[in-house]
Amino acid sequence: GGDKDGQAVADGEYTYQITITDDKGALAKTPPFNVSVDNTAPAAGDISSDFLIFSPVGKRNKVTIEQSGSREYLWEGVFKNASGKAVRTYTWKNDTDALNIDKDPMEFTWDGKDDAGNLLPEGDYNYELIGTDRAGNKVTKSFASRITLSMKEAGLAVAVSREAFSPGTNTESISFTITDPASLVNWRVAVSDKRNTQLTRWFKEGGSTPPQGITYDGKDLSGRNLPDGAYVVNFKADLVNGDTLEAAPAEFTVDTEKPSAFFDVDTQPLRTERNMPFYIGGAKREYLDVILDVSPKDQWTANIELEDGTKLTGSLAEYGVSGDNFAFKWYGTDLEGNPIPDGKYTAYLTGTDSAGNYGESNKVRVTVDTKKYAVTLKPGDFIFAPKKEGMKDTVRIAATAEAPDMVEVFGFYIKDSTGKIVRSSEVRNTFQYFDWDGRANSNAYVPDGLYTAELQVLYKNGYTASAAAEPVMVYTVSPKGTLTSNTRNFGTKENPDITFTVKPDQEADWNLVIINEQQESGQVPLVKDSAGNLSFMWNGNGPDGKPLPEGLFVVYAFGVNKVDLRGETNRLTVKKVIPAAPVVPKVADKPIGTKAPIASITIENLPLSPDGDGGNEEAVIRLSAIKGSDELDSWQVRIFEPTGILFKIIEGKGTPPFRVTWDGKSDTGELVQSGESYPVDFTVKDTVGRTGQAHDEILVDILVMKEGDVYRIIIPSIHFAGYSASLFTLK
Template structure:
């Protein structure tokens, strides 16, 4: 410019976008602000760049600013056109450019020509993202998992750590079977299809490497992409990621052993009487063990109150025969009484096995008596407690007395006789034949002989529990949306119980809209505290859009008390499913009046949610498709499906969706997705689908 004898000096800042990215053709746009000190100018610009074969660029843009640059009354009359050639020498990029600017300065036309070059210094990033999989319990790149909801190693907890100097544009995590086939995949990729949002833009200005969000943790529950439970076996895990310069990184491959089978074994004992008095008769017992190798085993002797007396631990090779001489860990002979031998087996995946030999009688004198019970918990509501008695000496018995006392030591029941029984039964009643309350009770047996000798057994504890478990259930998020967009993909289920005797088994049933079991979680013992659901049925079917799924939970405690109840509903969002030709929204419960196209008032909330989604995906054309079941003639169903699609079309337009984006069609019962011979199938076929395709 003739009023500017020296080149302009100042600074500029801006933000760039890449809209199209292919191997040989790319489209960029940029917004810049410039402030020059000499002379003082302040102006902004918008530009568009087309790049061919990564060598040649064509550029164009608009400029407007102060000092008469541009003309407000005539619009933005300042534009610029240019071209450039790019080449890389080694790792140094060089760009030579030319631009033409038919500018207007203070209403005086004045063409400007610029030529220049840019040289980039520094090394070119050719290194792929660094990916680290952080897995607790990983040993020599091998991890064991047992997804059977027993509370031990039910989920594979994977920490995904991706580092790179540039932004990550996609990441994938794969689980493969022994044939190296992908059975489960998790992924994230750059999404450019949603509406432009200045809030998102502002965040991206300040957050590094967040083009694609990378979750801190990923959980795998042993299911495939279709939701099916995978068989036990060897699987492989690895992750890969790509940065914005198309550098690709791959993690190390880890081996997964999926194992839901517990250890196996059996126990046997020939003689259950031990009398360690040094007379050479029954001074010890021999327990035969047939236990699987390669697992961790532990054996324990416990008394009738459950206290541990003696312990053995074997890592991989338990003995075939185990001898116990009636002594504790300190090599002292234990008291007279009834003892149990318990074996615990645990494998690398956390599966457990428990084996027991009950009623080992240890006697140090002639007149010894013992009692044992068949269970530590019982419910008088529907069963009696079976009590086994054993007398070392039966000759000269004058009387025996069985006494039951509560936790405060108050006698609640007494049974006595002269005849020696093999078993006694307590029905849970007291001295007045009224049922006792829940709680802890102690059972004792005494025997009196003709010679005046009296013997007492050690007490045995039992829990009376007539009350069903208390169940607590919750789930999050409130609206479940397993459609692959990265938001609210998994449902976290929190199921807990409170019970005096503990839980024997439990079950969670998620019922479909036809009130049939859709997904079932069940297990033994206390429920797992970390149940995650990906929205797939046991057969791999995905939940339906905008439907409510009832939840029914069941539990049985160790005393046999059972409870089943409905605890609420899981609300499913309107799902946007990916297809080869775009996206699809499929909704089965947009209800119309019977045989008509009049929309039911209560279902308008579903369409309101569809409006929100279509506003988000505002660069997509939308075809509204109506479908029916096969009740009625083909022509009538065709007309009805078109009329209902028209009703939905009108509703969307009335609520802000541009009619130029919308089209409609009706297919009657031409394209069923389920069996029309069943009511369930006909319900699924009566649907409205929204097919989204990019402009």
């Protein structure tokens, strides 16, 4: 590379040719050859890297080396470890003599592996670019910065302090921890919906080491409380080696709804009516049947408050109660199963959920009452006669019940002798007595017989008290009897006295009534003789002991039984005669016979109802008379009041008519009385004074009189004659 002077020639392209001359002068030349003179080393430009730290196993798993240099036939990029040992070499070489395809140092990426493809250990690595030209000149340029190969993974984690919270009522903290916070360059904590994690509700971020804890109040980016639901907390961070890590999301629930519980209770075995207070303690309300619905997974406490303010509490979990729906029976015991004293109690539940919300159930108020109450029942009489107005037609049955304000059903029942209920009354309020008129529930009168009143009282606590009264007899049969006499004519030598005898059908107080032709009457009580007969012997004398005049007398007896029912016997017409010398009258010198006339009577259109309604307004009295030995002279129909007083006379001469009618009025215009029986005597007399008689009675209906637009039921006045020492009471 020197010139003729021995000096180095300048760099450039040179041509040389070799000429050989032999001794003979022969000349031989080579073809010209080119030779390059190059004393200038390759030129290396700037070296740069996109990252100085990277992680072959992370997100930033490569670094890119950008470099420049002159075109040479060989360039080498060498990575050396901290001890200077080359661990990875990249080569760009032109293996031909063609200069035009020489190489310049290329941009490339390093994956952190050595020449054998093995991952290099963590540490700092230096990079050198070495260029060699064809002349052997070399250049070496080192990258000014070290490249750090880091495989550190920051252990990111986020955790919430509780699984649920209630914004606006409780301030909750969300805390997270980071394994290697020094490796972080950026971080972000965000809250999003669990179902839609792209919807970010709130976030916080920074470019340096994050705090150890963040207090989150449950508000979104607009400052509003999050709606109830499930949320996730995401924590992301960028590491110095280029990795971006994300912690496993933590979940929490926003729950502002209070825990709920509901008592559904009723008494058993007898239920309590809706909206009525609860009582237990008796056989029919032995316990409370409780069904409890609670919101699940909440912590519930049972509370029982007493009247005096004492409060019993206990966790449901402590007593083995779990689930959101369960049932139990409460027999009036404490939480340990011991009977509690009688009194008023209030039971309810209080609960808290995982979010800290507090809730209460409805309150159930129940009275525990184990008392057994007493009731009584007593009739005022033991026999009565329904539908007999003015008599003993009702019986009063007195009833008493302890603690009337505790009575729920006051049941009064009347049963017949077979135990069948004929009359009943079930009311909520007690009554002191019940006046029974003998009617059944159908409003019809019950038949005669023995009846028993019973009281069944249901108290609010479920206790049933009962009482039965002594039996009461219903008796509606009026006394009846048959009146007989030993003769119809007395005062004679053969029959100076007359004896009246009554044969009754039942026990009663009997009196004999005697009415003379002047309608003067008197009565005398009948007493039993030694033979047990009810009789009275009369000698025809008056109360002064003097003989009464000769004449006809109407005699009957009436009886009054234990229920003040009055009944009468048949009527007898007897005659008191005064003996006299017989006289045989003559008519046309012919003796009169001894055969008396015969009378008969029947009455139709009964019962008589002269009240203007068009039915049975008049009684039809059919008469029949058959003469005896002599012609009929006169006839007479006499109608008597029930007391024996003459009320009406219908009479005439000769043979009586086939029928007569009666409008129910007396000779003075007085109207008959409702429901009474009026005796009727029919007498015919012949021309010589002999008589024939017949008897019947007219039954009067219940009269209903119309006065304007009002109907009135006509009820007779009842008069009780006083007893007298005299046989007759003159009127």
